[in-house]
Amino acid sequence: MRLVLWGTMSVILQDSIPDAQSGDPRLPGTQPCAPDDWLRVDETYAAQMAYRLQLLHDKPTAVLCEHPTAGREVLEEALHILPGLGFAVSGAQITCPDRRIVQIDWAAPLKTLGQVVQEDICIMEKQGAEHMLTGAVLCFPANWRLAEKINRPLIGIHAPVPEYDENIARRVQRLFDGVQVGRPMWRFNRLFYSDADLHQPYKKVDGDVTPYIRSERQCILRLPRTDAVVFTIHTFVLHA
Numbered sequence: 001m002r003l004v005l006w007g008t009m010s011v012i013l014q015d016s017i018p019d020a021q022s023g024d025p026r027l028p029g030t031q032p033c034a035p036d037d038w039l040r041v042d043e044t045y046a047a048q049m050a051y052r053l054q055l056l057h058d059k060p061t062a063v064l065c066e067h068p069t070a071g072r073e074v075l076e077e078a079l080h081i082l083p084g085l086g087f088a089v090s091g092a093q094i095t096c097p098d099r100r101i102v103q104i105d106w107a108a109p110l111k112t113l114g115q116v117v118q119e120d121i122c123i124m125e126k127q128g129a130e131h132m133l134t135g136a137v138l139c140f141p142a143n144w145r146l147a148e149k150i151n152r153p154l155i156g157i158h159a160p161v162p163e164y165d166e167n168i169a170r171r172v173q174r175l176f177d178g179v180q181v182g183r184p185m186w187r188f189n190r191l192f193y194s195d196a197d198l199h200q201p202y203k204k205v206d207g208d209v210t211p212y213i214r215s216e217r218q219c220i221l222r223l224p225r226t227d228a229v230v231f232t233i234h235t236f237v238l239h240a
Helices: 044-056 068-085 111-116 166-178
Strands: 004-006 008-014 088-090 092-094 100-104 120-127 132-139 185-193 213-221 227-239
Touching: 008 044, 008 227, 044 111, 068 088, 068 111, 068 120, 088 120, 111 132, 111 185, 120 166, 132 166
Parallel strands: none
Antiparallel strands: 004 008, 088 092, 092 100, 120 132, 120 227, 185 213, 213 227
């Protein structure tokens, strides 16, 4: 793992991406995920979390939109998994692998998770025929902005993605409709970027120079009480 700090930008590079993310990333490309495998900790945990804390402090309205009900439920689900990942959960506090202690704030569950896990977490709820983005902690966006996508449907969220056509949109909607409680799914993407910054609400272009690989491990799970679908994103960046 390498970390370079340039002003407000953090260049945080993993040594590699998981072998499972080296195949064909075409949409929707999902496969089963173990019930406790939608959160992970990798070698960049401390560095990524330091950057997340900075973003939550400096740009809270850009990276956070709370959802008090589904957000609370996804926090409850995460608390069952965290001890197996090197966290200690005791009462109202979480001791993280980097030794930070985070107080659980049930009034701000997504902010709490944003201070604890590397994953960005998006909450999708069915409204009419489509799932809408109704809450998120999104510190590491890849060419999209939370304020522009909140309360929009799946196809509206993916509007800048050329391969996300109506056929793919229907398949992804069927996936969101069909994911079952206790049986999450996962997929990944893999793209070349000219800039290694994890926080890229606007994609940065520098001619034909693309020295970095950015790969997202994306998990999709259904919450048992609210019936909301949770979409998590664990981001890897490394030299191409």
